[in-house]
Amino acid sequence: MIAFENVGKTYPDGTTAVEDFSLEIASHEAVVLVGTSGSGKTTLLRMINRMVDPSRGRVAIDGEDVAGLDPVRLRRSIGYVMQASGLLPHRSVLDNVTTVPVLRGTSRREARSRALELLETVGLDPALARRYPSQLSGGQQQRVGVARALAADPNILLMDEPFGAVDPIVRADLQQEMLRIQKELHKTIVFVTHDIDEAFLLGDRVVLLRPGGVVAQQGTPQEILAAPADDFVRSFVGADRGTRTLHVEEIEGRRIVVDADGRAAGVLEPPAGGAARA
Amino acid sequence: MTWVLENLDLLGSRLLAHVLQAIPPILLAFVLSLPIAKLIAVRGWLRTSLTAGAGLLYAIPSLPLFIVLPLFLGTSIRSPLNIVVALTIYGLALMVPSASEALRAVSGDTLRAATAQGYAPLQRFWQVELPLAGPALVAGLRVLAVSTVSLVTVGGVLGVPSLGMLFIDGFQRGILEEILSGIVLTVALALLLDLLIVLGARVALPWARTPRRKGARA
Numbered sequence: 001m002i003a004f005e006n007v008g009k010t011y012p013d014g015t016t017a018v019e020d021f022s023l024e025i026a027s028h029e030a031v032v033l034v035g036t037s038g039s040g041k042t043t044l045l046r047m048i049n050r051m052v053d054p055s056r057g058r059v060a061i062d063g064e065d066v067a068g069l070d071p072v073r074l075r076r077s078i079g080y081v082m083q084a085s086g087l088l089p090h091r092s093v094l095d096n097v098t099t100v101p102v103l104r105g106t107s108r109r110e111a112r113s114r115a116l117e118l119l120e121t122v123g124l125d126p127a128l129a130r131r132y133p134s135q136l137s138g139g140q141q142q143r144v145g146v147a148r149a150l151a152a153d154p155n156i157l158l159m160d161e162p163f164g165a166v167d168p169i170v171r172a173d174l175q176q177e178m179l180r181i182q183k184e185l186h187k188t189i190v191f192v193t194h195d196i197d198e199a200f201l202l203g204d205r206v207v208l209l210r211p212g213g214v215v216a217q218q219g220t221p222q223e224i225l226a227a228p229a230d231d232f233v234r235s236f237v238g239a240d241r242g243t244r245t246l247h248v249e250e251i252e253g254r255r256i257v258v259d260a261d262g263r264a265a266g267v268l269e270p271p272a273g274g275a276a277r278a
Numbered sequence: 279m280t281w282v283l284e285n286l287d288l289l290g291s292r293l294l295a296h297v298l299q300a301i302p303p304i305l306l307a308f309v310l311s312l313p314i315a316k317l318i319a320v321r322g323w324l325r326t327s328l329t330a331g332a333g334l335l336y337a338i339p340s341l342p343l344f345i346v347l348p349l350f351l352g353t354s355i356r357s358p359l360n361i362v363v364a365l366t367i368y369g370l371a372l373m374v375p376s377a378s379e380a381l382r383a384v385s386g387d388t389l390r391a392a393t394a395q396g397y398a399p400l401q402r403f404w405q406v407e408l409p410l411a412g413p414a415l416v417a418g419l420r421v422l423a424v425s426t427v428s429l430v431t432v433g434g435v436l437g438v439p440s441l442g443m444l445f446i447d448g449f450q451r452g453i454l455e456e457i458l459s460g461i462v463l464t465v466a467l468a469l470l471l472d473l474l475i476v477l478g479a480r481v482a483l484p485w486a487r488t489p490r491r492k493g494a495r496a
């Protein structure tokens with residue numbers, strides 16, 4: 001479990017990135033922090049692995065204040081994926097994936113055989129293992145970034161806009177991969193994005209942030225969609241653009257879900273165990 | 279040509295002396311420049327003062343320096359040690375700004391990513407920052423090597439044996455072949471060192487020469 005307890009961050013130049021933020025994240029839960037640029041998402045994420053130390057309040061993992069933990073060891077126990085993949089350009093794909101296990105003292109050979117498996121887990125051809133990051137596409141680099149974060153089998157995975165720099169098709173692919181991996185591995189994930197659709201897709205719980213790390217609303221995607229707390233949330237989730245207002249039309253005996261523009265969004269199935277099918 | 283053939287021994291010993299005076303300052307200046315450059319990068323205010331200081335060092339005329347140094351070092355004026363020390367100073371003047379620029383150019387995002395993976399600070403310096411600065415450091419090293427090889431010749435004026443002595447002696451005695459051999463060997467030595475550095479860099483930094491594959495898809 002990760003707990004933010006009234007944390008705040010004021011950078012040395014006087015910028016207050018986070019005013020007063022509290023949140024509990026259960027083990028095996030995927031929480032998405034979503035908000036506009038500069039709302040303090042990265043700052044909050046980095047407090048978990050001590051890349052940023054809070055100016056006020058504390059962050060605790062399983063009840064233990066991270067301020068009392070050795071930052072280097074803490075970071076080796078937490079997977080971290082960032083936007084531009086952050087791969088080391090001078091290391092092959094394989095050596096990038098083995099980074100953390102090797103830092104933790106696992107033998108290179110053992111780490112490598114596990115790394116090859118991981119490449120498959122994230123949907124990469126192991127034949128790419130010998131390449132350097134610059135010889136991969138952006139999407140492939142992100143997959144390597146995910147594989148690297150998983151390599152030491154951490155309980156916690158921090159992801160800072162990991163799919164922000166790839167095109168929409170590749171992004172959708174990576175998101176599905178992420179869902180599949182989470183179903184298998186049940187990590188505690190803190191995921192940062194400014195894409196609300198991505199947040200709703202990947203988050204068990206979504207935390208919507210205003211500038212200053214102020215929570216505008218938090219809850220499951222369903223809760224947020226069902227009852228947006230205010231206009232900020234409503235506009236952020238697109239409720240007022242009509243893209244999320246769907247209605248049902250009956251066509252040839254089937255119930256079709258249609259969006260505000262009249263485009264078909266899907267077919268409505270009766271609830272499981274509900275009324276008998278026609 | 280006959281002069282050359284008759285004096286191969288002399289050429290060989292001058293060449294060797296030249297190499298022995300050039301290599302230590304190149305290595306010393308290169309190795310010492312790294313921690314100094316790192317210090318400059320960590321302490322921002324040091325940068326302006328030290329890079330300016332380094333520039334000033336380079337402005338010290340070399341001949342007077344060669345003459346003054348023995349007073350400090352307690353060496354004789356003809357000692358090759360003077361040359362080594364003086365050229366290390368010049369080498370630092372050249373290499374410190376170049377190394378500090380090389381370190382500064384390493385992507386902050388990549389370094390932060392390395393920190394996030396759990397590299398300890400020194401580990402990160404040796405295993406990430408330094409290799410990534412490698413190509414730019416090599417560029418600096420090449421200039422350092424060539425400039426040092428050519429500066430060693432100045433010692434010839436003071437009578438410290440080196441290829442430089444060949445042109446001094448050649449001038450005084452009017453032997454054209456001797457002058458030319460001195461010049462040709464100096465240039466050849468500089469080119470050879472440069473080539474060795476380039477080849478060494480290829481082996482040490484294999485990732486730096488892989489062409490980017492653009493337009494690939496996930």
Ligand SMILES: Nc1ncnc2c1ncn2[C@@H]1O[C@H](COP(=O)(O)OP(=O)(O)OP(=O)(O)O)[C@@H](O)[C@H]1O
Binds near residue numbers: 038040043194
């Ligand atoms: N090292 C720093 N020094 C000073 N100010 C900083 C620093 N890092 C971030 N900030 C400021 O803190 C605020 C929050 O930054 P943060 O990076 O946490 O936002 P973010 O939500 O991740 O934004 P984005 O979506 O653009 O990544 C911004 O105003 C930013 O300029």
Ligand SMILES: [Mg+2]
Binds near residue numbers: 041042043160
């Ligand atoms: Mg950010």
